[in-house]
Amino acid sequence: MPEGHTLHRLARLHRRRYVGAPVAVTSPQGRFHASTVDGRVLLRAEAHGKHLFHVYGPDATVHVHLGLYGTFSEYPHPVVEPVGQVRMRLVGPTHWTDLRGPTRCEVLTDVEVAALRARLGPDPLRRDARPDLAFARIAKSRKSIGVLLMDQDVIAGVGNVYRAEVLFRHGLHPLTPGNKVDRALWDLMWADLVVLMRHGVKVGRIDTVRPEHLPAATGRAPREDRHGGEVYVYRRTGMPCLVCGTPVAMADLAARNLYWCPGCQPE
Template sequence: MPEGHALHRLARRQQRLLGGQRLHVSSPQGRFAHEAALLDGMVFRTAEAWGKHLIHRWDDGGRGTAAVHRIVHVHLGIYGTFREEPLPMPEPTGQVRMRLIGPELGIDLRGPNACEIYSPDQLDALVARLGPDPLRKDADPEIAWRAIHKSRRAIGSLLMDQKIIAGIGNIYRAEVLFRVGVDPYRPGTGVTRDEFDAVWADLLHLMPIGVRRGHIHVVRPEDDHGAPAYSSDRPRTYVYRRAGEPCRLCGTAVLWAEMEGRNLFWCPSCQS
């Protein structure tokens, strides 16, 4: 599943490509057909991300109280993807949930976990149940700190809980805990304020790099050598997907376990 940086990067790109344009909207698959008919011919105004959720705002180009506004919520889940196509777009194949066609290009959305029109109240409810998103200027880390400080759950689980911090996935979880030297099994109540502040500061540093570059970069320049990355098209990591390999800093074998159904990686020496 894409982590928060990927959704923010996607929102910025769609804003740049589609913002202010009147679009043709359809649902070749049919599952979004009614909603697509409501959006067809409207103006795509903004795209923004809240954690792993993408929000599109539309209007009919009118002014004042007579203007019609609509909100589209997209959650890509594990399989969802947006694909850009030059015009004229080819005939849709497969499960295209939503097709957007503008003056210069088209975009197909396939396989999302959710693609739906939201009311303002539904959007408010979504935002209310999400933790602060480090990539948003309005993020309040005190909300996350209060939730972590009173919880007996492992910090490795808490960082993956979107109600506590929005946008964090498996890679950022593993790598930030390594970089600040915190054992992922330590309960939230055992995390000090200084350690939490270090985690938050590291997220504020690392996640914008992911937005700019399109990949998660976590290894400091002085450590960016030695064993290759876990995949040929990915930058090096400290522990993520490196189970059994020597830690880049101390040489201890990186450990793997399953935590709440997700793969967990850590160095038992550097994160003691």
């Protein structure tokens, strides 16, 4: 599932290409009520965690959650006939985009948008984020920090990669109860997520390895993985830790693969 930086990249792209002009909105698949916003001026495109919002106003916002299989495909003019199951098509002055396979694609009222966002935790990529709200939930929970970081009601936008990597970077075992994480450590982790995720927005991949551990510095081969980017533990099960050499461990936690280094993240 795409993590928060992907949705913020999409919001930035759609602001540049579509905001401020009338947008033709259709649903070739017929499963999205496009007529509500078709022909309106797109006022704003923004993301909150793993949710994308196209704000047409008044009282009309298209909400998209990509889920596991959703994808946007972006093209310059000319526009061609739809191919496959296209849930939503946007056509602007210079570009057009097709959305396929999302978990959610719907028109919401302002009240519905406010209710949805009220359920989400703070997003490290938003300027209005309040990390204290996330810590308040973490500090009173006996659930593991590994579970809490993936809970979008606690913190929005962090997925399996950022979860594994930020815990490694701060030497925190993923099964540590939330109420055992002190505020000073949380502040460092939040600040780190802000930096890492902003970098993800900029370059379009997740890089978490510090300069001294990169291939150019250590002489190791670059990572080869469809997810791209240099990481410490994510999808590196059994491989030596880049810092201490201990084999990276993997276990199931809440139906998701959990990665950590037993040497750098002791219980």
